[in-house]
Amino acid sequence: MVTSEAMLERVEIPPVTKSLSEERVAYLEGLVTQARSAAAVFTQFSQEDVDRIVKPMVLAGLAKAQYLARLAVDETRLGVLEDKALKNMVATEFVYNYVKDKRTVGAIREFPERGLVEMAEPIGIIFSLTPITNPTSTVLFKCIMAIKTRNAVIFSPHPSAWHCCHEAVQIMYETAIKHGAPEGVFTCLESHTLEDNAYLMRHKDVGLIDATGGPGVVKAAYSSGKPALGVGAGNTPVYLEKTADLNMAVVDIITSKTFDNGTICASEQTVVIDDEIYDLVLKKFADLGAHICNEKETEILERTVIDSDTGFLVPIAVGQKATDIARMVGLSVKPDTKLLIAPIKGVGRAYPLSAEKLCPVLAVYRAKSVDEALKVCIDVNHAGGLGHTAVVFSRNDEVIRKFGEVMNAGRIIVNSPGSIGAFGGVYNDMVPTFSFGCGTGGGNSTMDNVNVYHYLNIKRVARRTQAHMWFRVPNQIYFNLNAVENLRDLESRSTIIITNPALEQMGHVDVVRRHLPAQTSIHVSVIPDAEPEVKVVMQGVEALNLYKVDQIIALGGGSVIDAAKIMKLKYESPEADLEELAAPFMDIRKRVVKYPTQKINRARLVAISTTSGTGSEVTPFAVMTDKEQGRKVTLVDYSLSPDVAIVDPQFVMSMPRGLTADTGIDCLTHALEAGVSIYASPYTDSSAMQAIRLVFKYLPVAFEHPGDEEARSMMHNAACIAAIAFSNAAVGVNHALAHAFGARFGISHGRANALMLPHVIAFNASVPTKFMPSPNQRGYVAHKKYAMIADLLGLGGSTVEEKVKKLIVATEQLLDQLKIPRSIADLGISKEEFERAMPDLARIAFDDPSWRSNPRMPLVSELVELFWEAYRGRGRAKVASASHQQTA
Amino acid sequence: MAKKVAWLKVGGEHIVQDLQEAGEKLGRAGTEIILDFSSVRRIDPAALRGLEKLAVIAEEKAVRIELQGVNVTVYKVLKLARLASRFSFANREAQSQANKEESCHAESSTR
Numbered sequence: 001m002v003t004s005e006a007m008l009e010r011v012e013i014p015p016v017t018k019s020l021s022e023e024r025v026a027y028l029e030g031l032v033t034q035a036r037s038a039a040a041v042f043t044q045f046s047q048e049d050v051d052r053i054v055k056p057m058v059l060a061g062l063a064k065a066q067y068l069a070r071l072a073v074d075e076t077r078l079g080v081l082e083d084k085a086l087k088n089m090v091a092t093e094f095v096y097n098y099v100k101d102k103r104t105v106g107a108i109r110e111f112p113e114r115g116l117v118e119m120a121e122p123i124g125i126i127f128s129l130t131p132i133t134n135p136t137s138t139v140l141f142k143c144i145m146a147i148k149t150r151n152a153v154i155f156s157p158h159p160s161a162w163h164c165c166h167e168a169v170q171i172m173y174e175t176a177i178k179h180g181a182p183e184g185v186f187t188c189l190e191s192h193t194l195e196d197n198a199y200l201m202r203h204k205d206v207g208l209i210d211a212t213g214g215p216g217v218v219k220a221a222y223s224s225g226k227p228a229l230g231v232g233a234g235n236t237p238v239y240l241e242k243t244a245d246l247n248m249a250v251v252d253i254i255t256s257k258t259f260d261n262g263t264i265c266a267s268e269q270t271v272v273i274d275d276e277i278y279d280l281v282l283k284k285f286a287d288l289g290a291h292i293c294n295e296k297e298t299e300i301l302e303r304t305v306i307d308s309d310t311g312f313l314v315p316i317a318v319g320q321k322a323t324d325i326a327r328m329v330g331l332s333v334k335p336d337t338k339l340l341i342a343p344i345k346g347v348g349r350a351y352p353l354s355a356e357k358l359c360p361v362l363a364v365y366r367a368k369s370v371d372e373a374l375k376v377c378i379d380v381n382h383a384g385g386l387g388h389t390a391v392v393f394s395r396n397d398e399v400i401r402k403f404g405e406v407m408n409a410g411r412i413i414v415n416s417p418g419s420i421g422a423f424g425g426v427y428n429d430m431v432p433t434f435s436f437g438c439g440t441g442g443g444n445s446t447m448d449n450v451n452v453y454h455y456l457n458i459k460r461v462a463r464r465t466q467a468h469m470w471f472r473v474p475n476q477i478y479f480n481l482n483a484v485e486n487l488r489d490l491e492s493r494s495t496i497i498i499t500n501p502a503l504e505q506m507g508h509v510d511v512v513r514r515h516l517p518a519q520t521s522i523h524v525s526v527i528p529d530a531e532p533e534v535k536v537v538m539q540g541v542e543a544l545n546l547y548k549v550d551q552i553i554a555l556g557g558g559s560v561i562d563a564a565k566i567m568k569l570k571y572e573s574p575e576a577d578l579e580e581l582a583a584p585f586m587d588i589r590k591r592v593v594k595y596p597t598q599k600i601n602r603a604r605l606v607a608i609s610t611t612s613g614t615g616s617e618v619t620p621f622a623v624m625t626d627k628e629q630g631r632k633v634t635l636v637d638y639s640l641s642p643d644v645a646i647v648d649p650q651f652v653m654s655m656p657r658g659l660t661a662d663t664g665i666d667c668l669t670h671a672l673e674a675g676v677s678i679y680a681s682p683y684t685d686s687s688a689m690q691a692i693r694l695v696f697k698y699l700p701v702a703f704e705h706p707g708d709e710e711a712r713s714m715m716h717n718a719a720c721i722a723a724i725a726f727s728n729a730a731v732g733v734n735h736a737l738a739h740a741f742g743a744r745f746g747i748s749h750g751r752a753n754a755l756m757l758p759h760v761i762a763f764n765a766s767v768p769t770k771f772m773p774s775p776n777q778r779g780y781v782a783h784k785k786y787a788m789i790a791d792l793l794g795l796g797g798s799t800v801e802e803k804v805k806k807l808i809v810a811t812e813q814l815l816d817q818l819k820i821p822r823s824i825a826d827l828g829i830s831k832e833e834f835e836r837a838m839p840d841l842a843r844i845a846f847d848d849p850s851w852r853s854n855p856r857m858p859l860v861s862e863l864v865e866l867f868w869e870a871y872r873g874r875g876r877a878k879v880a881s882a883s884h885q886q887t888a
Numbered sequence: 889m890a891k892k893v894a895w896l897k898v899g900g901e902h903i904v905q906d907l908q909e910a911g912e913k914l915g916r917a918g919t920e921i922i923l924d925f926s927s928v929r930r931i932d933p934a935a936l937r938g939l940e941k942l943a944v945i946a947e948e949k950a951v952r953i954e955l956q957g958v959n960v961t962v963y964k965v966l967k968l969a970r971l972a973s974r975f976s977f978a979n980r981e982a983q984s985q986a987n988k989e990e991s992c993h994a995e996s997s998t999r
Contacts, residue, residue, distance in 0.1 A: 034933075036968070036969055036970070037933045037936045037937070037969050038933055039968065040936065040964075040965045040966075040967075040968035040969040041930075041931060041932055041933050041936065041965055041969075043961070043964055043965060043968060044930045044931070044961050044962070044965060124968065182932060182933050183932075183933040183934070184933055205970075
């Protein structure tokens with residue numbers, strides 16, 4: 001608790017227990033056994049049971065406050081009777097006021113909205129060392145805390161305060177037993193030795209050491225290997241700033257520093273006073289009974305009350321009256337002198353009185369500026385008082401804030417007395433305590449005012465919570481033939497059409513141009529028909545800036561629309577760092593990187609898709625290539641989603657059959673993967689299932705009869721609907737495999753997906769080797785979702801397994817109808833070449849974020865196996881006991 | 889091999905006396921004892937001491953003591969008091985079976 005207390009105290013607890021006699025060990029073991037039984041029995045008590053015991057204990061402590069104070073003063077010869085009585089009352093009444101309504105048994109706090117309940121688990125046996133300076137009040141405080149938390153305590157009082165502490169323990173114990181506490185709940189070591197303490201500190205049944213005492217005791221507690229509450233030394237700096245209420249400040253400091261003759265470790269040690277008020281403040285101190293030492297007197301005090309070897313207060317001065325100290329050291333002071341004030345010129349060993357002085361001796365320092373004052377306070381704080389207490393008197397909020405910022409103290413007391421203020425509950429709303437945690441600065445495990453919660457293990461019962469889900473779609477989607485006419489309603493001063501050469505040649509740009517309002521200034525930017533490069537995107541941004549556009553129309557497939565999304569991002573927020581925005585993430589809601597919300601330009605993005613596959617017109621994704629860095633940049637954010645999507649089949653009527661097949665299967669893969677994703681929800685299911693139905697019905701027709709308007713229209717809708725599903729539920733392992741394979745062998749995305757699809761369905765429908773953590777789903781449901789899809793398609797089958805098999809067969813038949821190669825081998829890739837590529841394929845597929853929403857977590861070896869199944873192709877997709885699972 | 893078994897119901901309010909009685913029964917050689925704790929809601933330090941004594945006697949005589957119907961709260965107390973490992977505990981099914989087989993407060997029977 002205090003630095004100087006070390007000088008009064010036993011020396012450090014020996015690190016290794018000396019041999020104790022058998023009788024002594026038996027005695028100590030008896031205490032532990034008794035406490036262990038009491039603690040065990042105590043676990044059965046309810047909150048009401050303990051509260052019934054605590055109140056009479058508090059009343060007993062209050063009734064005996066003066067009696068115990070008298071015992072303490074008589075025995076220790078320290079402090080002031082009246083103040084010790086007051087401390088006993090604070091330790092009972094104020095502590096009770098704090099704990100009386102606190103729940104400390106069973107469920108102590110509940111957070112229903114978070115599904116969390118905190119439950120109390122007692123510690124068991126607490127081995128408690130109590131100090132000489134606050135002996136009985138500390139015992140009363142700890143007894144009340146222990147009963148409130150259902151713990152048993154073995155007390156080891158300071159040898160020079162044993163009798164008063166023993167009496168305090170007895171009073172508490174008898175009252176507690178009378179009101180139902182278990183026998184043996186408190187015991188007090190009798191005539192103990194350092195070896196006894198060391199033995200108990202290391203005892204396997206002692207759950208916690210609560211060491212309130214000198215640094216030796218605290219260090220021994222922390223060195224024991226046991227959990228410990230060992231609270232540290234103090235050296236309280238006070239900043240008395242020029243705006244302060246000086247009358248209040250001076251009275252508060254005298255009240256605090258003379259309280260119990262300065263034995264409280266939180267009491268003021270050095271007051272740093274602004275130059276402007278220094279003389280006035282000293283006069284006020286003198287007027288109220290302080291003796292202001294001259295240089296010679298200060299020098300005498302430095303030599304006499306501070307031990308030059310240790311730098312600590314000499315034990316004989318601790319807790320003595322100012323007049324007695326003056327007499328001891330040969331100073332002549334008035335008989336009613338309350339406080340000896342010694343001006344000092346610095347802090348540290350060269351200025352002995354800057355140390356902690358647990359007596360009515362106070363150092364003062366004249367500071368020329370706020371900066372100097374704060375620096376001196378920091379010096380005092382670091383000269384033995386880290387983590388403990390600091391005091392500021394000021395009316396300047398900025399000074400108070402700065403003081404709080406630079407002081408390393410658990411208790412920063414503002415405009416009130418340090419010692420009584422630190423207790424809490426008297427001058428402020430801090431938790432009442434007799435144990436001041438000093439944090440790591442003081443070598444402590446806590447910086448709090450030690451309270452009941454430090455006497456508990458707090459358990460958290462965490463219920464499964466349902467993560468908030470979302471379903472986000474563009475604001476406007478126009479579909480069916482001639483939906484492009486809706487452009488007329490989109491007012492724009494300056495519009496740019498981003499497209500590619502082929503579409504311009506086909507006359508699609510003219511169609512769009514015709515439907516824009518007459519007053520719109522129209523510009524066209526033609527970009528290559530390939531995944532957009534950074535250079536292309538930045539050129540596009542230059543055009544947007546040149547024309548000061550307020551509307552961007554992306555007319556094309558996924559590449560064009562993706563390019564337009566990124567152009568819009570950079571146009572509106574030029575500072576957006578694409579590389580940073582492409583940082584990987586697991587959960588879009590918890591991602592580290594945030595997309596910019598500050599925009600210097602505003603432009604509406606209208607996406608008109610000319611393929612029926614990617615669905616980029618409604619997705620929050622954009623991919624571009626950074627050729628200089630040799631990599632792809634994938635951006636994901638709902639702010640990238642187009643504002644308006646136009647799903648007009650007139651733009652896909654002339655799609656070649658191969659492209660129709662590939663993009664159609666891409667669409668089907670989106671829907672199937674969204675359907676079984678761990679982020680699937682009833683909202684995404686409704687889109688995914690509808691898209692699957694449309695693909696199975698209309699893709700073969702669109703493939704066989706490209707001019708069939710209904711089939712084209714429905715496939716165009718299906719692609720958009722599937723994209724809505726996977727925009728919100730994400731894709732899966734099929735995409736991870738296809739991305740790796742397609743990039744390595746230059747195979748179109750849709751075709752690569754097709755090669756993997758039947759095998760992935762079988763893979764996901766099987767019992768996973770490794771389940772994917774998915775708080776949104778109860779049990780493994782992928783196989784059932786596939787069965788549901790089979791039902792939707794009317795494929796038949798009576799069990800889940802049969803239905804999954806029928807879905808795989810139907811998928812294979814669809815691929816056959818579309819004349820898509822059915823194995824990687826069919827593409828002309830040799831087994832040797834594929835084998836050589838396999839390590840890279842597996843690594844790239846595993847690095848691909850797509851599988852993170854897959855229902856089954858793929859092992860790398862399983863990715864390899866899936867690649868090989870796709871290589872071998874047709875007839876290899878098998879479901880391994882899918883329907884035998886009993887998952888919900 | 890036939891074994892002598894004594895069954896004793898431990899009363900909620902007279903645990904210490906009941907445990908003393910159990911100790912006396914245990915004193916008679918060759919006896920294994922089953923203590924029915926099903927009416928014990930709470931346990932106090934005196935009862936813990938009684939159980940500790942009983943455990944010592946049982947260990948000296950190499951006799952097994954089985955506690956039946958111990959509620960979870962009391963079981964945790966025995967665990968914290970480091971007594972649980974010194975007794976065996978019957979599960980609920982075994983307890984019901986034992987209740988059927990043994991007449992109430994019977995001095996002994998054969999298994």
